[in-house]
Amino acid sequence: MSVRVVARIRPLLKQELDKDTIVSAETLDGDTVPAVVRIPSPKNGAESFSFQFSSVYEQDATQQQLFDAEISPTVKQLFNGLDLSIFAHGCTGTGKTHTMRGGKSLAERGVIPRLLSAIYRRCKKIEKDSAGATQVDVALEYFEIYCDRVYDLFEPPEKRTPSGLPIRDNHGKTVVVGLTEKPCTTLKEFEQLYDQANMNRSTSATKLNAHSSRSHAVLCVKITQTTEDTIRVSRASCIDLAGSEDNRRTDNNKERLVESSAINKSLFVLAQCVEAMNKKASRIPYRESKMTRILSLGQNKGLTVMILNLAPTRAYHLDTISSLNFASRTKKIEVAEVENDPVYRTIVKPLATTSGIGGATLARQPLRPLTAAHNANIPEPEKQKKGEKPIKAFSVYSDSRKSGPRVSNLTSQNQGLRRTEGSKRAAEPSSTFASRPAKTFRAADNTSRTRNAEPAMTKELIEALIAQKVDEKLAEKALQDAGTTAPALSAELQKRLDDLENRIDAKEEDGKSQGLQFLLMAKQHHIRGEDASALRMYQLAQPFFPGNAKLDAKMKTLEDRIRAKREEPTCHIPAPLALPSQPAPISNLMAPLKAEKKTTKPKMDYQDDSEDDEEFGPPPPSDHEESYASDNSFKFKPKPARKPKKTTKKLPIFRDDADLAANPVEQTPRTSHLLKIINSRDVNQIKALKGVGAKKADSIVSCLVEMDDAEILDLESLAMLKGVGGKTVDNMRMGLSISIGYDF
Numbered sequence: 001m002s003v004r005v006v007a008r009i010r011p012l013l014k015q016e017l018d019k020d021t022i023v024s025a026e027t028l029d030g031d032t033v034p035a036v037v038r039i040p041s042p043k044n045g046a047e048s049f050s051f052q053f054s055s056v057y058e059q060d061a062t063q064q065q066l067f068d069a070e071i072s073p074t075v076k077q078l079f080n081g082l083d084l085s086i087f088a089h090g091c092t093g094t095g096k097t098h099t100m101r102g103g104k105s106l107a108e109r110g111v112i113p114r115l116l117s118a119i120y121r122r123c124k125k126i127e128k129d130s131a132g133a134t135q136v137d138v139a140l141e142y143f144e145i146y147c148d149r150v151y152d153l154f155e156p157p158e159k160r161t162p163s164g165l166p167i168r169d170n171h172g173k174t175v176v177v178g179l180t181e182k183p184c185t186t187l188k189e190f191e192q193l194y195d196q197a198n199m200n201r202s203t204s205a206t207k208l209n210a211h212s213s214r215s216h217a218v219l220c221v222k223i224t225q226t227t228e229d230t231i232r233v234s235r236a237s238c239i240d241l242a243g244s245e246d247n248r249r250t251d252n253n254k255e256r257l258v259e260s261s262a263i264n265k266s267l268f269v270l271a272q273c274v275e276a277m278n279k280k281a282s283r284i285p286y287r288e289s290k291m292t293r294i295l296s297l298g299q300n301k302g303l304t305v306m307i308l309n310l311a312p313t314r315a316y317h318l319d320t321i322s323s324l325n326f327a328s329r330t331k332k333i334e335v336a337e338v339e340n341d342p343v344y345r346t347i348v349k350p351l352a353t354t355s356g357i358g359g360a361t362l363a364r365q366p367l368r369p370l371t372a373a374h375n376a377n378i379p380e381p382e383k384q385k386k387g388e389k390p391i392k393a394f395s396v397y398s399d400s401r402k403s404g405p406r407v408s409n410l411t412s413q414n415q416g417l418r419r420t421e422g423s424k425r426a427a428e429p430s431s432t433f434a435s436r437p438a439k440t441f442r443a444a445d446n447t448s449r450t451r452n453a454e455p456a457m458t459k460e461l462i463e464a465l466i467a468q469k470v471d472e473k474l475a476e477k478a479l480q481d482a483g484t485t486a487p488a489l490s491a492e493l494q495k496r497l498d499d500l501e502n503r504i505d506a507k508e509e510d511g512k513s514q515g516l517q518f519l520l521m522a523k524q525h526h527i528r529g530e531d532a533s534a535l536r537m538y539q540l541a542q543p544f545f546p547g548n549a550k551l552d553a554k555m556k557t558l559e560d561r562i563r564a565k566r567e568e569p570t571c572h573i574p575a576p577l578a579l580p581s582q583p584a585p586i587s588n589l590m591a592p593l594k595a596e597k598k599t600t601k602p603k604m605d606y607q608d609d610s611e612d613d614e615e616f617g618p619p620p621p622s623d624h625e626e627s628y629a630s631d632n633s634f635k636f637k638p639k640p641a642r643k644p645k646k647t648t649k650k651l652p653i654f655r656d657d658a659d660l661a662a663n664p665v666e667q668t669p670r671t672s673h674l675l676k677i678i679n680s681r682d683v684n685q686i687k688a689l690k691g692v693g694a695k696k697a698d699s700i701v702s703c704l705v706e707m708d709d710a711e712i713l714d715l716e717s718l719a720m721l722k723g724v725g726g727k728t729v730d731n732m733r734m735g736l737s738i739s740i741g742y743d744f
Ligand SMILES: Nc1ncnc2c1ncn2[C@@H]1O[C@H](COP(=O)(O)OP(=O)(O)OP(=O)(O)O)[C@@H](O)[C@H]1O
Pocket: 009, 010, 011, 013, 090, 091, 092, 093, 094, 095, 096, 097, 098, 099, 209, 211, 212, 213, 214, 241, 242, 243, 244, 309
């Protein structure tokens, strides 16, 4: 199931004026609730963009309405064993904290207190309906990720260690080590704990928000349902992300700037993860920030709701468009719905040398690799390794059990059950993101890596190792293909990158590892051909390696290449000569689009780089009818390992003459009218075209959104949009000729 993305437009604040409102909600034809956000083009106020979501909440929408429609229906699922993740995303001052936490009065309570209230109500109902046979326990974990460090919000700030809590991989799953788990039996108790913990959260006044959250806050509610025979655990994770900030508008001081750059960096990585997921890349850069590593969006199983918070005014124009673009991409992420099956209760003596997980006395289900598609089962007792230390762990996403023989012994209600290493299993390929060799490898290799003491790696060695592999890979790729947005890495290279990541993790407490991390990220971007991002990461790494000539030379080369790319004319480079790190040759058609995009893209800190890496070529030819994909008038980057298509095929009959198509001024009125409708990005207008339903209209608008301000200039480009194709274009035109009376 896809991530459910809903947008919420906050009301005007005291100092904001009605005349500055530019964001509005619209209803699709036939619908009763708004599902479209409309915003004018920053370039041309007469044009506007529309973005479709599952729902859109207007300025006057109440906390109750949002909760009742979006969150309340998920509570039942939570008790059926599904995990639930709720994100609030949006730039600073748009109402994320208001949405998640809300105010003090009953009416102003946000999603989190309402969710807890609903959970406690359901707990009571279940206990009552089962006449006490089922007991439900609720426990909380609450932490913030501040400047890429994890802090327990149930601990007072003075107890924090500067480096924060460590996070570790446990069989492919990320856990925060040492979090407090607070059992919490009533709503009142929750309110006290939550209020107290929120006072520990890092907030500050900025120019854009008097109470700006300077950290990402994650509240995890663990629900344990215990019957005589079984224990079922599910989790609700509520995430109030810090808002992205355009520091040209915040006037932030030095301290705020450091926070802001950490926030922007993590959100930049989040956007990159979403981008990589959309491109079905074999590698998702989760590890490039702690936030993405912990959240692992898209790897979680269960229900995910993202609330996109928007400010209605012009002051946020570019930020809003940037957020809308991000959210449009997020809604395409598929998340598998896998329930946490109940674990059969069994007697296992508490191990003397281990500590419980967050003080919980009930059994936790064995940790399962995130990539596993099935639930994990309780271990066979003989396989348990005595004395092995369970990790005191937190995970945003659920533990599940693996299939296999079950042990069904009884134990008393509060008998401590322990998870052991023997209960864990190696990763299986994810059903959602088919190939994740990195995770699979990591899972399988983890134990041996931690057991064997490896020789210390110097940074020079690490660099040399990576550089050698990268060079080999680039050379190999240069011969093979013209570049791809997500080149598959060889197993060996992948393994080495993973090893390096793990070594960096091992040095996590050492501040110097930060430089190595930047270096690693730079290499990863480099491999993916994302020059601008690679350059940025090298720049971030530079202060850690002052005077390193090799690094300086790398940056210089990248700068030159990026400059050359920007200045590159629209000439066609023969595919086999192109390196993967260079942009593949783009067509005459698409080149101006890309160039235009560069000049008009909103200047968000965390977006600028990615746009250089993005390639706005249309989807692979297989998505389209051959007659269009093969046309001479637009050459797209050939896919690797595919022979270039012959370019002699004629276009279908409806096509404008090639010269006319190249010159929109001379297009037929019908074609011009069709393109005008398409370029309006108005879902309603596009949906009204013949042969285009709501889904296709949404897909077209999504494609256009990804092209930012670029427009579709001819029918061929239109036919190349994902999910369109020649027949659809033909239908659209035919429909137009009938409905608007063009006589040709
Ligand atoms: N739906 C709403 N109704 C009334 N006031 C709102 C609403 N949404 C936001 N606000 C107000 O807008 C201001 C900013 O909201 P909030 O602090 O929640 O933003 P934020 O997105 O969490 O910002 P940051 O990322 O900086 O923490 C607050 O004064 C809040 O009360």
